[in-house]
Structure formats: C-alpha cells, structure tokens
Amino acid sequence: MYCSDPPHPLHLVASDKQQKDHKLILSWKKPTMDSDPLGVFPNSPKYHPYYSQTTEFGGVIDLGLSLRTIQHEIYHSSGQRYCSNEGYRRKWGYVKVTMDGLVVGRKVCVLDHGSYSTLAHQLEDMFGMQSVSGLRLFQMESEFCLVYRDEEGLWRNAGDVPWNEFIESVERLRITRRNDAVLPF
Amino acid sequence: MEVTNGLNLKDTELRLGLPGAQEEQQLELSCVRSNNKRKNNDSTEESAPPPAKTQIVGWPPVRSNRKNNNNKNVSYVKVSMDGAPYLRKIDLKMYKNYPELLKALENMFKFTVGEYSEREGYKGSGFVPTYEDKDGDWMLVGDVPWDMFSSSCQKLRIMKGSEAPTAL
Numbered sequence: 001m002y003c004s005d006p007p008h009p010l011h012l013v014a015s016d017k018q019q020k021d022h023k024l025i026l027s028w029k030k031p032t033m034d035s036d037p038l039g040v041f042p043n044s045p046k047y048h049p050y051y052s053q054t055t056e057f058g059g060v061i062d063l064g065l066s067l068r069t070i071q072h073e074i075y076h077s078s079g080q081r082y083c084s085n086e087g088y089r090r091k092w093g094y095v096k097v098t099m100d101g102l103v104v105g106r107k108v109c110v111l112d113h114g115s116y117s118t119l120a121h122q123l124e125d126m127f128g129m130q131s132v133s134g135l136r137l138f139q140m141e142s143e144f145c146l147v148y149r150d151e152e153g154l155w156r157n158a159g160d161v162p163w164n165e166f167i168e169s170v171e172r173l174r175i176t177r178r179n180d181a182v183l184p185f
Numbered sequence: 186m187e188v189t190n191g192l193n194l195k196d197t198e199l200r201l202g203l204p205g206a207q208e209e210q211q212l213e214l215s216c217v218r219s220n221n222k223r224k225n226n227d228s229t230e231e232s233a234p235p236p237a238k239t240q241i242v243g244w245p246p247v248r249s250n251r252k253n254n255n256n257k258n259v260s261y262v263k264v265s266m267d268g269a270p271y272l273r274k275i276d277l278k279m280y281k282n283y284p285e286l287l288k289a290l291e292n293m294f295k296f297t298v299g300e301y302s303e304r305e306g307y308k309g310s311g312f313v314p315t316y317e318d319k320d321g322d323w324m325l326v327g328d329v330p331w332d333m334f335s336s337s338c339q340k341l342r343i344m345k346g347s348e349a350p351t352a353l
Binding site for chain 2: 092094096098103106107108122125126129
C-alpha cells in the first residue's frame with residue numbers, strides 16, 4: 001500500500017505536464033496566426049509610398065531616371081563637400097588670438113612655428129606688454145595660461161598634445177589668467 | 186389601284202428626302218468648326234511676336250539702384266574713428282595693400298598711423314587701426330595677408346592707443 005501511493009501523484013504530475021504541453025502548443029499557434037497580419041503590415045507601407053508617389057507626380061510614375069533627380073544628388077553632394085571656413089583656415093594657417101580683458105585680437109600663423117616655444121615667444125611679443133612680468137607661457141610660475149579651441153569646439157589646454165596634433169586641430173587661441181582658467185567656459 | 190400606287194410613290198419620295206436634308210446640316214456644322222479653328226490659329230500667331238520683342242527691349246524694368254547692387258566689384262565698409270563726430274565709408278576694392286589703405290585713412294581723418302610691426306603692432310602715434318571680421322571679432326589690421334583681410338573685413342575702427350589695450 002505504501003508502495004502504491006507514490007506512483008499516483010507521479011501520474012498526476014505527468015498529466016499536468018501533458019496539459020501544459022498542450023497549452024504551449026496553443027500559444028505557439030497564436031503567434032503563427034499573428035504572423036499573417038504582421039506580414040500584411042510591411043506590404044501596406046510598400047504599396048502606400050508607391051501610391052503616394054503616383055499622386056505626387058500627378059499620375060506619372062517616377063522610375064528614378066529623370067535628370068532632375070540626378071542633378072539634385074550632385075548639388076547635394078557638392079553642397080556637403082564645400083566648407084569655406086575650414087578650407088580657408090587650413091589654407092592660410094592663421095588663427096585668432098585673444099587675451100582676456102582686451103578688445104582687439106591678433107592673428108598668428110601656426111604653420112610658421114615648429115614648436116610651442118616659438119609660438120610662446122611670438123605671443124610674448126604681441127601681448128607681453130599687458131603684464132609687468134610678461135606672459136611667461138608654459139612656465140610654472142606664470143599667472144597666464146594658453147588655451148585653444150579645437151575643431152570640435154572644445155576648449156583645451158595648450159601643450160598637452162604633441163605640436164603636430166596641436167596645429168592640425170587648433171581653431172582659435174586664448175590667453176587667460178590661471179585663476180580664470182578653472183572657471184567653466 | 187392607281188391611286189394606291191400614287192400613295193406608295195409619295196411615301197417613297199418622302200423617305201428619300203429626309204436623309205438628304207440631314208447630310209446638308211452636317212456639312213454646315215463641319216464648315217463652321219473649321220472656320221473657328223482657323224480664327225484661333227490666327228490669334229495665337231499674332232500674339233506670339235510681341236512678348237519676344239518686349240523682352241529684347243528690356244522687360245521687366247530694373248532700377249539703376251538694383252543694377253548697382255548687383256555689381257560685385259564694390260566692397261564698401263564703414264570707417265569710424267574714436268573722437269570723430271561722423272562715420273565715413275570706403276571701398277576696399279580700390280586699394281591693393283595695407284600701405285594704400287592706411288594712407289587713405291590718414292588723409293580722411295587727418296591723423297598719422299605708426300609703422301606696423303608684427304611684434305608691437307602700431308607704435309608711436311597712439312592710434313590703432315582695427316577691423317571687425319565676419320565673426321564679429323575686432324582684430325588688429327595688418328596681421329594677415331591683404332586678400333584674407335579684405336575678404337573678411339566688415340567694419341573699420343581707428344582706436345586710440347590708450348583705449349585699445351584696456352577697453353572692455
């Protein structure tokens with residue numbers, strides 16, 4: 001009698017599992033049924049733009065062979081490629097230099113220099129008279145520091161990257177006081 | 186019997202007459218249509234020449250002001266000097282380099298500009314020629330090549346040396 005009792009619940013469990021399997025099968029069938037309307041959805045948008053296209057062109061179907069389309073693409077591509085400011089700066093190599101507190105800025109040609117030291121020397125000549133002790137850029141005890149705006153529009157500290165990378169990305173220079181540099185731009 | 190024969194003959198005569206009348210009407214209609222078409226053609230031919238002639242003569246009329254504006258060889262910019270009561274305007278295209286421009290400004294405002302040097306700018310006279318570029322920044326005149334300067338200069342201002350370095 002004790003031995004016969006355990007088999008009964010096992011059978012019940014098996015029957016429950018079988019029922020679950022049936023349910024799973026039913027649930028599996030439902031997505032298959034749903035897939036049909038899903039299949040219809042991509043068809044309708046495919047047909048809709050075609051229909052709208054005909055209406056837009058007044059009943060004339062545009063197969064993409066018209067000269068207007070080709071010309072438009074050419075114009076768009078040429079428009080994207082043309083960038084006067086970037087080409088202008090890279091051609092001349094001149095960038096603006098402004099010092100905090102001064103209204104008038106100067107321009108320097110970064111391509112004329114081969115290192116940070118020569119650039120600092122030129123800036124010393126241009127703006128050194130604004131301070132009794134001079135700018136003394138790139139020196140520890142200096143109260144001024146040089147920051148530059150790169151091609152992405154971010155202001156960075158000059159001297160952190162190698163000179164060659166600096167001249168390729170610099171768009172503008174700014175001489176600021178070391179205390180002000182901590183403040184966000 | 187003859188009378189009956191006569192009636193039959195009359196009936197036949199009437200039948201023959203109706204189609205003839207219809208045919209005549211159709212012919213008349215066709216004639217009228219052709220006449221109308223001819224008239225339309227004549228009117229279109231007459232209207233064609235006049236617009237061509239007027240275009241050649243100069244239609245639509247363009248005012249002289251606009252024609253002058255279309256001229257791209259002129260580049261007028263305002264010139265102001267600290268202390269001067271009124272502004273002046275000059276055409277940058279008339280000058281080919283910095284010395285010519287500076288001489289013209291000296292004659293215009295009766296002052297003397299110091300000699301330019303990359304290191305010290307304009308030293309000695311107390312006057313500093315500056316210009317506003319396309320970005321709206323005021324820059325010192327003379328740092329960049331002439332072509333670059335003339336293409337980006339929007340305004341000119343002759344500042345006094347004392348104000349230029351410290352003004353804000």
